[in-house]
Amino acid sequence: MNEHLQFPGLMNQLRPDSIPEQIIAEASALVLITAYLVRGQPGEPMLAATMQAIEYAKKHDVPVVLTLGTKFVIAYDPSFWQDFLAKYVSVVAMNEDKALYLTGIKDPLLAADRVLDWIDLVLCTTGADGFYMAGYTESTYKRETQHPLLSGVIKQFNCYEFSRAMRKKECQLLFRIYSHIEPYMGGPEKIMNTNRAGDGALSALLHDITANRFHRLNIPNSTKHFLPYLTYSSLAQVCKYANRVSYQVFIQHLPRLTRSLPEKEDSLEESYWER
Numbered sequence: 001m002n003e004h005l006q007f008p009g010l011m012n013q014l015r016p017d018s019i020p021e022q023i024i025a026e027a028s029a030l031v032l033i034t035a036y037l038v039r040g041q042p043g044e045p046m047l048a049a050t051m052q053a054i055e056y057a058k059k060h061d062v063p064v065v066l067t068l069g070t071k072f073v074i075a076y077d078p079s080f081w082q083d084f085l086a087k088y089v090s091v092v093a094m095n096e097d098k099a100l101y102l103t104g105i106k107d108p109l110l111a112a113d114r115v116l117d118w119i120d121l122v123l124c125t126t127g128a129d130g131f132y133m134a135g136y137t138e139s140t141y142k143r144e145t146q147h148p149l150l151s152g153v154i155k156q157f158n159c160y161e162f163s164r165a166m167r168k169k170e171c172q173l174l175f176r177i178y179s180h181i182e183p184y185m186g187g188p189e190k191i192m193n194t195n196r197a198g199d200g201a202l203s204a205l206l207h208d209i210t211a212n213r214f215h216r217l218n219i220p221n222s223t224k225h226f227l228p229y230l231t232y233s234s235l236a237q238v239c240k241y242a243n244r245v246s247y248q249v250f251i252q253h254l255p256r257l258t259r260s261l262p263e264k265e266d267s268l269e270e271s272y273w274e275r
Helices: 021-025 046-059 071-076 078-088 096-103 108-115 197-218 235-250
Strands: 030-032 064-067 091-095 121-125 131-138 164-166 174-181 229-234
Touching: 021 046, 030 046, 046 064, 064 197, 071 078, 071 096, 078 096, 091 096, 091 197, 096 108, 096 121, 108 121, 108 131, 108 174, 121 197, 131 164, 131 235, 164 235, 174 235, 197 229, 197 235, 229 235
Parallel strands: 030 064, 064 091, 091 121
Antiparallel strands: 121 131, 131 174, 164 229
16 A cells, blocks of 8 residues: 555644644534545554544534545555444545445445445445435435436335435434436536546535535524434435536546536426436
8 A cells, every 4th residue: 555655745744733623613524535644654643633633523523524545545454444434434435446445345336335334425436327325314204206216236226315314323213315316418528537526526415514504503493404414405416416516527627616617507407307
């Protein structure tokens, strides 16, 4: 694994006393942008700083979000990551290759289902096949999809994708929910860039989690907060948002959005899915 950590940068020198507890306490989520943060070089303070941030997040009940870095980091010691997820993480973003190394399961839907044994919510990108999401909701309030039912290794797995995600500890009757989405508009005619498209999808999910907390703080009596949901939108709707952001990254040269997306466009409405 060391060959992939030759140029880690100054972030490896981040110290635990540089981690601001109050900022994490007021956050919607703590995002560990790469698994490298957890497997730093011996003698460097980054690992201790990362664990300090996680400790603050746990103390203030802030969900911890992890992206899995490169597949080599996961393949080096998958059992370590399984234990780490179970102890500290609420949301994971990964691609199908990293999912395979983490779980030993090739099918991305089954791999995402396996990861749910350890955490609350999964985003798994699958390249030209779009991506999957998997999570939990309260069984009593699950909502059936109005989209066509999909069958893979889990029969009609998207049946309740109109449900909103919850953390396991908030559910009295746990129920697993799944969603899948094909590439937006069938994918771009010409892909200009693949770097960070998965992170773009995750940013849409993080935006939805943040919107949920913002709405709850400002309109606590809204029926949207009858239950302590993790996301503002349903799993299916989050997939649409994430899909749209990923597409935008694909069609430009830079690995980040260069302009704001439209607040409304027909392709995000139900009419798009009927075409």
